[in-house]
Amino acid sequence: MKRRLLTVTATVTLLLSGCSVDWQGWAGMKQQSKALPYRESGFFSDDRAMRQPPPGTVPRDRRGKDRFFLLGKDGPDGGFVEGNPLTLTREVVENGAESFEVYCAVCHGVLGDGRAQVARNMGLREPPSLVDLPPHPDGYYYEVISRGYGLMAGYEEKLTPEQRWAVVAYVRALQESQRARLEDVPPEARPLLLKEGTP
Incomplete structure (x- = not known):
């Protein structure tokens, strides 16, 4: 019985210690100082509450993915990789089109040709x-x-590595598509293109 009473007392004490009850001069967790996102903090020398990850650390969502996939670079010299690490399927390209239309087409144009209202307004x-890049x-x-x-601006924070690829x-x-000739189109699709191109 005595043991059970001690257990209940310890449990109640632990539960109350997290509340805003002022017990022996301690106001509890509700009143503790803490750093809020995007706010100043006098604790650090640069007065920023949000911190950069320590060098050499890997965020949890990037575990198990290699440098090639995360950075687009490979090898000791850090040169750019030639190919795309994703298996290129229609679904991958369509997902890329969705992200492109949301983030890129505003400036680069729907066709990627640089013709967009925002582009024209840039001073x-x-x-x-x-499509004309080297x-x-x-x-x-x-x-x-x-x-x-x-x-x-970079889109690393808005698009996952998979979305960027x-x-x-x-x-x-x-x-x-912009460089293709009619001869490059499969024969069964050519009539549709010819029909659309007719006034």
Whole structure:
């Protein structure tokens, strides 16, 4: 009986210690100082509450994925990888198209040709046409999408690595579609294209 009473007392004490009850000068967890996201914090020398991950650490969502997949670079020299690590399927390209239309088409145009209202309104420099770029490896496009380039912001925080690689696949599809000749189209699809091109 005595043991049970001690257990109940200890449990109640632990539960109350997390409440905002002022017990012996301790106001509980509700009143403790804490760092809130995007707020200042005098605890750190740069006065920022949000911290960068320690060097060499890997976020949980990136465990088990190699450098090639996460950075678009490979080898000791850190050169860009040539190919896309995703298995290219229609679904992957369509997923890339969805992300492209949300994040990229506003500036680069729906066809990737740089023709967009936002692009026309940019005073400093218009976004380039993605279909007229010099040849680059897939890893280069992945890094630009991740980290940004020039005035373009990076989308590493908005798109997962899989989504960024899917956008790369879609950009490649856009490039091929804009450079394709009628002879490159499968014979069964040519009548449809010819019909659409007729006034």
